[in-house]
Each structure stands twice: as structure tokens, then as C-alpha cells.
Amino acid sequence: MDELLAEFVTETGEGLDQLDVELVRFEQEPNNAEMLNTIFRLVHTVKGTCGFIGLNRLAKLAHAAETLMGQYRDGAPVTVEGVSVILASIDRIKEILTGLDRDGTEPPGSDADLIGRLQMLALAEADTMSKGAYDALGTVPIAAEDARGDLPPVQAALDEIERAWRAAPGPDPAESAKELQSNGAGVVEVNAREAHARAQTVRVSVDTLEHLMTTVSELVLTRNQLLDLVRRTGESEFKSPLQRLSTVTAELQEGIMKARMQPIANAWQKLPRLVRELSLELDKKIELDIQLLDLEGARGMLERLADSILTVVVIQVGARLFGVLVDSVFRTEEIVVKPMSSLLRDVGMFSGNTILGDGSVIMIIDPNALGSMVGSVDGQAEAANALAAAAAVAEEDKTALLLFRAGSNTMKAVPISLITRLEEIDLGTIERCNDEDVVQYRGALMPLVYMQVEPGARDDGVQPVLVFTEGGRPVGLAIDEIVDIVEERLDIELKTEAPGVIGAAIIKGKAAEIVDVSHYLGRGLGQRLDARGGQADREVRLLLVDDSQFFRNMLAPLLKASGYDVTLAASAGEVLALKDGGAMFDLIVSDLDMPGMDGIALAERIKSDPRWEKIPLIALSSHTNPLLVEKSRAAGFVSYVGKFDRQTLMSTLQECCRQWGVAA
């Protein structure tokens, strides 16, 4: 947004909040001329600025409001209706400002209703006034229309009045006369006063203030250090300048604190208006007494307010959220939960206890116990579910496979972990580009590879596509139909020389071809492994070491499907047991970050065993820390791969197989 516009929105918004309060007060003491002037100035500023930056809707509305208020200023009796309409107009102005702030332009809409009411009231007033005060002059026609058609008739009429005033100095109200005499035009006067008001307040961003606060805090600390130094050295020539510095620092600190303070009255600014409307609505007189407190009083009040604030700690039990009302939130602390004494095990509310940093003992509340107290959580069922989920995870030998058909009737299967998404693509959206079929897919071009399917052979209008992701880019494999998703132990029983097929396996009691995705995707996902390309009688024996079951589950099927004979180990200890048990591997892929013995230490142990020292080691890590890379190389790892980087892992393995002559 335009800087000028932003400034205008902020300033006007603040002004209008003030206006709410002033107007209600003004209604109660209609003779307070100074207050009226303040109000008039505010509306006038809005009008003037709006006209200046071309906000027509605002300008018109403000103008109508100003006109009516101008009359009040000139002595017309203040009516409840009038104030209500002006308040409503201010509300509307605020609405428009909100829109302006949001979109940078005035929201569309009409304010004819409010303008109409404002003008009606203004006309009535003008009528009274002209009859009461100016009829004697006999020169003031209430012109419905005059030459300046762009101005509303009321303004035109008022202009007439003003002109008449100037032409015939009479027994005018003192204020108006003063204004007219000194300036000739009210507008200039108003602007001058405003310039004065602005000089008293300067807008400073909160960030700047915060920065100042921090700087002053530093200053105070430094001063304290100096004071301490001087105190210890006894008499010193620094003493008196330091004293001065100390005083100035204290003053500065106080000043900044004050500047940072917001008058608490701001919080109650909406109250008078609210009470006024309530009073009108109930037709009852309500007296609102606001006492502004000094700083100390305000602090006390805030403390009292804080007492009545409820603190809620939100906890989650199962899928549900609960709020626990507490007196106060202490702090968070890293703790080691110790089991409850056997005497207290029957107290189901606590899952344990611990000693806090300050030495006190606290009980740990068991959220499940809280949840079961309200009867919404079936603890046993939840536990059973958790067990079932854990059991499902534990079946790490099973691989989720997608069964599908393409071309022939033979069932084909591919590990689902390789597939990014399953899509049905409208045939009409398939385009040809550079001799390839492509589809616009999620904002990118996805090449389509056909798997024994003739392009355009389909007649039902949609093409099932398995989407794979390679190097962040999608590749689509077009097939005939998706059959099922199954979880099966993947035992490739028959190896085959046929391109595009890894082998055959029994899936759901039937033979299925395990598809070599990489064959179809060309530069695609799986990175065809030369090591496996048919010349090897035995598979590459690969040992995968990772303490995370998740990663073992994720990588093992992938590696198996790519033709490796995978052995899994969950810790360095297991690896050493395998080693001492006489096992042999062609490749070891190990996580670096493991509890107990880590990957680096493990590598050192492996390298110290003459039987195992030649096995190439590949490091897996979720951190890409140059220092760690360096350390892993020093420990004997030949390569370092990010944990989530399947592609690099596959190509690294392939590279290793070639380079080290593994499985030759």
C-alpha cells in the first residue's frame, strides 16, 4: 500500500477511536466548545485528507458529517438523533478504513442512507439557524442548487451563510468571529491547530522502542558493573562522573519505560460509546464513571485482573483434546520420569514423579487417567489399538505391493513405497511434446511412459497412471488397470532375463511379475542396477544398520526389490554379533546416529577386523554436516548419503557394486 495511504489509515483510525469517546462526552455537555472543536477538527481532517488522496466515498461521508457538526459548532442544539447518526457515520468510516487497509482501495458500496440522514438533519438545523439568527439580514437564500453542482446543497447553503457572515459582521458567536477574523477561513485555522497537535506527538515504531529498551538495559548493566568496580577500588577520580552517569542512566531508563507504556485508558476507549448505546436501547440513564489511575494504580489493577484470568493447559488424550484448568503454569522442564513408589501405584492419576531443578518433587499427571475419568477414553481399547499398530509395524518383512495389469493378463506388482501417487488422467489432457506424451500435472509437465499399453488404445476416456517421482519431478507410468494393494512377504522366486521384470513372486496365491520400474522410466527412479543385470548368480549381500524401525521398513523393501539380499540390524551390537558369528556381506549401509555405539565407532570396529575390513561402508545420516561427513570418511565410510535421498542411495550402491567388483 501507498505509504501515504497507510499513514492516513493508522492516523485516522486512532482519531476515530478518540472521536467515539469525545462525542459521547459532548452529548452530555453540549456547551463544551473546546470538545466540539476537537471533534470537528477530526472529521474535518478525515474529509480533507480523503479529498487530497482521492478517496471519494470517504470524503463524501465525512463531508456530510462535518456539515452537521459544523452547525453544532455554530450553536445549533445538539440532539440525541444527531449524535447517533454521526456515531453511525463514524462506524461506517471505520468500516471503509478497514477495507482500505486490507485492499488498498475503498470497498464498493453506498453511503446514501447515512448521507441522506445527515443532510436532513443539517437542513433542519440550517433552517432553524437561518430563521433564528440570520433572517434579519434577509440575504440568505437556502439554495437548493447553485452553480457549484458538485457540492451537496447543504454545503452550498452553508457557504452562503459563511459568505453572509463575512459580508455582514454582526453579533456572531465569539468563537466563530475569532476564527473568521484571524484567518478568514476556518480551514486554515484547523490545519494550523493540527500542526500544533502533531508537534506534540511523534509516531515511533514499537520495534524502535524495543530496541531502545534493550539498549538502555545494556547501559544499566554496564553502569552497574562500573559502580561495582569503583566501589571495590575505593576512592577514585571516576566517582563523581560515574555518579552523574548513573543519574542520567536512571532518568533515561525511566523515560524509555514511560514511552513504552500505553495509557491504560486506551483499553476503555470503547466503553463510553457502548454504555451510551445501551442506555438508549434500554431507555435508562446510565452513568459511566471512569477514573484514570496513575502507573502504580494501573499495575495493581492489572494484577487484580490477572487473578481472575483462568489458565488452561490443553492436553490430548487419544484423539481428543481436553482443557485442564490450573492456577498457573509454572514452566516447562526436561525431566526424567521416575516410577511412583509401590505404595502409590494404586493412585491412577499419576504416571510417575520427578525431581525438578529446584529440588522439589512433583507428581506427573497421567493424561490418560484424566481422560478416562470423564469416561470418554477406553484405556484398554486404546492400548489394544496401540499394540495392534505396533504389531503391524513389527511385521517388517511384509511389503505393501500394488497389483496391476498392463498389456498381458499376467498380474504385475510394484512396491507401493516407490509410487508417489495413483492418478487417473483424462485422455484429452494428454499432449504430445518433443515426441513424448506429456500431461500437465500439478503445475509441471509430467512425461508419460507406456507399459505395454498402446497410446490411445483406450476408449473409456481415462488413463490410470502410476506417478513416480524422480529428482523432484514426476514421471507417469501408464498401465491398464489397478487391481489391488496387498501386504505380502516379497520373495522373488524366479529370476528372469526379460527386460523390465525383476522376477516372479507368489502374491496372494498367484504368480505375479515384479516390475522393474527403472526399466520403464528410463532415466527413472530405481536406477537399474548393473550389479543385478543377470550376470550374477547370487544377489549382493547387503547389511542395513539403522536403529529406526521406520527407516528399516522403508529401505528394506526398496533394496530387496532392487535385487539386494538384505539383512537388517537395529544396532551396532547386532552387527558385531553378526560379524563374530561368521556372517559375511558385500556392502554395509549404516546409520551414523545410533544410541549406544554410533556408526563411526562401528566403522572403526569393522575396519579393525581383517575379515570385514574390505567391505565397503556407506553412511546414512539425517544430518548433512560437513564435519560429520569428514569424520565418517576418516572412519572408513566410502560414501555419505542423506537418509531421505533414495535416489542417491541407489546410485551410490550401484557405483559401489561396480567399483568394488562386488558380486562379480
Next chain:
Amino acid sequence: MSADGNELEQATEGFVTVVTGGQLFGFRLERVRDVFVPRGLSPVPLAPPEVAGLLNLRGRIVTAIDLRRRLGLPPRADGGAPVAVGIEERGELYGLIVDRVGDVLRLKPSSYEANPVNLDQRWTKVCAGVHRLDHGLMVVLDVDKVLDLSKFGVAA
């Protein structure tokens, strides 16, 4: 102790004596780990009434048991500072809060008697006999039974 060689030969048994509710009680010396002043007691809501709370003793959590409540005695009125007898049981620490800890006595089996028939019925479940001393009776408390709140039924 003040015992002479002759008495030691008679296989004396050591007791840590405590006073609670005006009565002298004795714990077998080998069962007592230490004596400490319970500080920073955290009460445990919903716990059995005998459990006075938990406290931190040199980095270990101690379950404090109020011996007065355990024995069905009225709460202490004199406002004196409590003392706790530390007991370790199956890897857990307990503190029995008593009014006052007295001397360690070495007593001969000859002064021992089984629970007298006139002993308060509520106490027979946690007491393992008495020693007849010059100035009165010392009730021997069976630590295992004192800690076994399930076998209580005293305060009822």
C-alpha cells in the same frame, strides 16, 4: 554404646528408638538406613492418608509415611520439628515421620516379650513384640508391616 564386653557376648540386638505420640518404639538397627529431617514435602493427592507426601533426599525420591497416622494416633499438637527414619525397601526409599528420634539401644533377648495381650488391637498388626526396659516398654515395629498399607485397617 555403653555396653560392656560381657553384655556384647550375649548377642545383643540394636534398635533405633523413636518416640511418637508419647510411646517409645524401636526399629531394628539393620533396617534403618539413615535419619533425616523431612524438608520440601510434596503432598500426593488421592494417596492413602498415611502417605505424608514425597520429598527429595539427595536426588532420590522418598515416600514419606506419617507414623502417627499409620498407627491411628491423633495429629501432633506440640508443633515440634518432625524427624524421619529412612528405610530402603526393594530399591525404594521410605521415610517414617516420627516425633523424635532417641538413642540406639543394644538390648538382650532376655528383655524381649511377644506382643502383650493388652497391647492396643490396632497395633498388633504392625508390632513384633516389646522389650521391657527400666523406664517402660519399647514396642518393636515390624518395618515390612508398617510399609504394607494394604494390611492396614487401623484408621478405619
